[in-house]
Amino acid sequence: MGFIIHILVTAFTLWAATQLVAGISVPEEPLNLLYAALVFGLVNALVKPILQVLTFPVTVVTLGLFLLVINALMLMLTAYVVPGMAVADFIVAFKAALVIAVVGGVLHLIFG
DSSP: OHHHHHHHHHHHHHHHHHHHSTTEEOOOSHHHHHHHHHHHHHHHHHTHHHHHHHTHHHHHHTTTTHHHHHHHHHHHHHHHHSTTOEEOOHHHHHHHHHHHHHHHHHHHHHHO
C-alpha cells in the first residue's frame, strides 16, 4: 500500500510542478502522469544514490543545497525518458525540483 501512495504523491507533485512552473509539461492523462511518476521514482531510486555519493563533498560544502541540483538533473532525465514530458531548461528543472521537494515533503508528512 505504501508504494501506491508514494506513486500517487509523486504524480501529484509532478502535476503541481506543471501548474506552478512555466516551462515544464507532463501529459495530464492520469495513466501518463502515473507512468511519469513511476519513471521519476525509478530514476530517483537507481541513479540518484550514485550521484549523491559522487557529489558528496560538494553537497557538504553547500550544506545540502546541491541536492536540489541533483533533483533537477533527475527531473531532466525523467523528461528525456517519458514521452510527452518536457522540461525547457535547467532553471525550469531547478524550480520544478524545488516545488516537487516542498509539495512532496508536505504530502509525505500528511500521508506518511
